[in-house]
Amino acid sequence: MNEIPIILFTPLLAGVLAWLINVKGARELIGVIGAATPLALLAKLYSPIVSNPNNPLTYKLTVSGFNLTFKMGMLNWYFAVIASLVGLAMAFGMVSTSKNGYDWLFALISYTGVLGVFLSWDFISFFLLWELMTFASFMMVLKRNRHESLKYFVLSVIGAYAMLLAIALIYAKTGALDFDSIRQALYMDAMLGSISKGETALIFVLFLTAFGVKAGAWPLHVWAPGAYSETDQSYTAFFSGALSKAGVYGFLLLYILMGAKLYYALGTFHGHLTFAYIIAWIGAITVVVASFLAVLQEDIRKLFAYSSVGQVGYILLAFGLGTGLGFAGGLFHVLSHAVFKGLFWLVTAAIILQTGKTEFKDFGGLAEKMPFTFAMGLIAVLSLAGIPPMAGFASKWLIYEAAISAHMPLVAGAIFLGSALAFAYVVRFLYAVWFGQRPSDLEDVKEAPLPLLIAMAILAIPNIVFGIAPGLVTNYLNKALGGQIVGGNYYKLVTQTGTYNALTVALLLVVGLAIAGLIYIYGAKARKIPVTNTYQSGNPVTEEFNLSIRRNFYLPLKEALAFWLRYSFDRFYERIAQLSEDFADALREGFYNGNVQAYSWYLAVILLILALWGVL
Amino acid sequence: MISVYYFGAIALVLVGLYGVLVKKNLMKILISLSIMETGVNLLLISIGYVSGKSAPILSEGVKWNQAVDPIPQALVLTAIVIGVATTAMALSAAILIYEKYGTLNVEEIRRLRG
Numbered sequence: 095m096n097e098i099p100i101i102l103f104t105p106l107l108a109g110v111l112a113w114l115i116n117v118k119g120a121r122e123l124i125g126v127i128g129a130a131t132p133l134a135l136l137a138k139l140y141s142p143i144v145s146n147p148n149n150p151l152t153y154k155l156t157v158s159g160f161n162l163t164f165k166m167g168m169l170n171w172y173f174a175v176i177a178s179l180v181g182l183a184m185a186f187g188m189v190s191t192s193k194n195g196y197d198w199l200f201a202l203i204s205y206t207g208v209l210g211v212f213l214s215w216d217f218i219s220f221f222l223l224w225e226l227m228t229f230a231s232f233m234m235v236l237k238r239n240r241h242e243s244l245k246y247f248v249l250s251v252i253g254a255y256a257m258l259l260a261i262a263l264i265y266a267k268t269g270a271l272d273f274d275s276i277r278q279a280l281y282m283d284a285m286l287g288s289i290s291k292g293e294t295a296l297i298f299v300l301f302l303t304a305f306g307v308k309a310g311a312w313p314l315h316v317w318a319p320g321a322y323s324e325t326d327q328s329y330t331a332f333f334s335g336a337l338s339k340a341g342v343y344g345f346l347l348l349y350i351l352m353g354a355k356l357y358y359a360l361g362t363f364h365g366h367l368t369f370a371y372i373i374a375w376i377g378a379i380t381v382v383v384a385s386f387l388a389v390l391q392e393d394i395r396k397l398f399a400y401s402s403v404g405q406v407g408y409i410l411l412a413f414g415l416g417t418g419l420g421f422a423g424g425l426f427h428v429l430s431h432a433v434f435k436g437l438f439w440l441v442t443a444a445i446i447l448q449t450g451k452t453e454f455k456d457f458g459g460l461a462e463k464m465p466f467t468f469a470m471g472l473i474a475v476l477s478l479a480g481i482p483p484m485a486g487f488a489s490k491w492l493i494y495e496a497a498i499s500a501h502m503p504l505v506a507g508a509i510f511l512g513s514a515l516a517f518a519y520v521v522r523f524l525y526a527v528w529f530g531q532r533p534s535d536l537e538d539v540k541e542a543p544l545p546l547l548i549a550m551a552i553l554a555i556p557n558i559v560f561g562i563a564p565g566l567v568t569n570y571l572n573k574a575l576g577g578q579i580v581g582g583n584y585y586k587l588v589t590q591t592g593t594y595n596a597l598t599v600a601l602l603l604v605v606g607l608a609i610a611g612l613i614y615i616y617g618a619k620a621r622k623i624p625v626t627n628t629y630q631s632g633n634p635v636t637e638e639f640n641l642s643i644r645r646n647f648y649l650p651l652k653e654a655l656a657f658w659l660r661y662s663f664d665r666f667y668e669r670i671a672q673l674s675e676d677f678a679d680a681l682r683e684g685f686y687n688g689n690v691q692a693y694s695w696y697l698a699v700i701l702l703i704l705a706l707w708g709v710l
Numbered sequence: 711m712i713s714v715y716y717f718g719a720i721a722l723v724l725v726g727l728y729g730v731l732v733k734k735n736l737m738k739i740l741i742s743l744s745i746m747e748t749g750v751n752l753l754l755i756s757i758g759y760v761s762g763k764s765a766p767i768l769s770e771g772v773k774w775n776q777a778v779d780p781i782p783q784a785l786v787l788t789a790i791v792i793g794v795a796t797t798a799m800a801l802s803a804a805i806l807i808y809e810k811y812g813t814l815n816v817e818e819i820r821r822l823r824g
Contacts, residue, residue, distance in 0.1 A: 691816055694730050 097135045098153035098164045104131040109202025116195035125198045129185030133178040143171045165215035168574035173212040177336040180436045181205045186549035187328030201329050204230035211340045216272035217261045234325045242320030249317045253307030260300035284358040294359035309341025310403040312380040313663040318403045323395030327443030334402040335436035367416045374414025378508035380407030385515035405431045412493045415500040418579040422571045423492030430485035434477035437553040441471040444542035454644045459532030463539040470550040475520040477557045483600035485557050488564035495589045526644045562600045715756035722749030736814040747793045751786045758782025
């Protein structure tokens with residue numbers, strides 16, 4: 095019995111069923127079962143996959159003459175299990191936030207698409223499922239915001255064509271579509287060099303565009319903030335947590351399939367692989383740009399959308415280092431980003447569901463009203479900001495170590511800057527939403543509904559478990575990458591340059607918190623003060639410089655960055671769109687003018703040209 | 711062999727084309743269309759003609775291999791009939807246009823449209 099088709103198609107089937115039945119209760123039940131099945135089967139496959147890494151589970155499917163191959167090796171399993179974990183959380187979240195079959199249909203279709211991308215082992219199934227995933231996520235955005243969905247669509251189409259061209263080029267050069275043959279052919283060709291340098295670079299750039307769009311890499315990230323915020327927030331947990339990982343997986347595939355060829359064709363630059371160096375810098379720029387933009391947002395959804403773009407930048411950067419440690423760190427961050435960002439979006443979903451507000455200026459003091467959601471939000475904040483003992487710290491620590499040991503100090507600097515900025519924006523989220531004075535219209539806010547809380551718990555537990563025992567992940571990654579890359583045991587990570595003992599840190603943290611708690615209970619004199627006291631020293635301030643944590647908190651930063659903010663790829667693309675629209679308008683008015691005789695002239699001229707072409 | 715009829719046919723088509731492209735009066739345009747049509751018919755007929763052969767009609771002393779190809783002639787006969795029908799229809803449309811707009815100038819008809 096082969097599990098792969100069940101894993102792949104259960105969500106799809108469940109989505110269609112949920113859409114057809116569309117009865118409250120049954121719809122949700124089918125959806126959750128459909129989302130849970132892949133995870134259960136993947137969990138069952140854990141030991142056969144780990145004990146037999148060189149003999150992956152294979153499933154072949156012939157559709158109208160095309161052989162679709164699916165394989166589950168250790169890396170595929172890793173990505174698939176992350177996607178299905180987030181998928182299950184998404185399904186639980188959607189029980190609370192989504193009230194129609196349309197959402198369930200497309201959310202579960204994109205779930206199938208993502209799993210398919212991770213498991214497929216030839217370019218036909220890869221491309222088909224990639225498009226399925228894009229289409230379903232586009233439909234999810236389309237329902238709520240046409241403009242943003244079109245932006246997403248246009249960039250996705252550019253990516254899809256780029257990928258199709260690259261696949262066609264590879265097929266023309268090697269005659270193969272399945273990954274094993276392509277890999278072998280390109281490896282041989284690295285020595286023979288029958289594919290020229292220019293062609294290799296072209297394929298590389300095309301793939302970079304295709305995967306960069308999906309991963310939200312700078313400068314193709316512009317769709318992400320709009321699309322992430324203008325859809326069902328529980329679905330965004332999957333969109334940002336798992337679907338963007340398809341792009342990341344693509345970058346990994348680039349290494350697997352054409353790493354050797356790219357190395358021989360493009361050579362090295364300052365002792366680094368040139369192509370990897372490009373990926374690393376794309377990642378670094380993404381981290382810095384997206385983190386700065388995230389800090390300046392006034393809407394929580396936009397903030398986390400930019401932050402998500404930035405965090406995926408970390409993964410690209412880690413892959414771009416091109417060392418084993420870089421891959422380990424990047425892959426670990428794939429897991430931690432999926433769990434903490436998924437958690438963040440579910441927390442956002444809960445907040446928006448219960449309050450109906452999205453901007454910082456409308457929030458405050460929700461911690462007392464939604465204590466469980468607050469606890470989950472706190473875990474996500476700690477994990478994203480990279481504070482031990484959370485999963486986010488372990489993975490970011492590995493990426494730092496990798497950047498330093500790969501001798502790329504500037505890139506390491508970008509990570510550091512990104513981390514500091516991440517702290518700046520999550521602190522704002524933490525304070526502005528949960529603490530401080532509560533606006534009077536939020537007095538009767540209740541705790542989030544149970545399914546949403548279950549969803550949050552599903553993602554919060556891995557954050558803590560893999561934070562305290564990061565060795566669970568690194569041991570698996572060691573096996574998957576084939577070498578002892580990160581040493582240590584379950585609680586301790588050891589690399590060439592450093593050691594991190596998560597258990598000790600966690601214990602110290604608990605002890606420290608206990609001491610602080612004791613001091614707070616027995617020693618501190620707490621008194622309630624208005625927000626204005628802390629931020630304005632009791633003085634009245636003018637309206638345009640009213641920088642409380644809920645309003646324009648980072649205005650000085652914005653003013654300092656004014657020069658750089660003038661340059662925006664977002665506006666650049668809008669401008670190109672405007673220009674082409676104007677051009678098309680001019681053409682339309684000039685040629686399609688409603689004069690029948692003008693059309694006769696066009697016909698006559700074209701016939702003349704064709705006649706001359708035939709004669710000459 | 712290039713027959714003189716070819717030049718005649720192409721000249722007719724060009725005359726018609728000139729009328730369609732340049733004349734503003736709808737009636738003149740329709741007349742030009744008819745002229746073009748005649749040119750095309752003439753071209754087909756002259757291509758189908760083989761010198762020294764007789765018409766493709768079974769009669770005394772004419773064997774099948776002495777007759778020209780009947781297909782162009784049959785086609786052109788059909789085309790003439792269709793041409794008459796389309797011209798009649800175009801003319802009736804022109805009458806309707808004239809009733810509605812009070813003019814046959816194609817540019818003015820366009821302006822009245824919007």
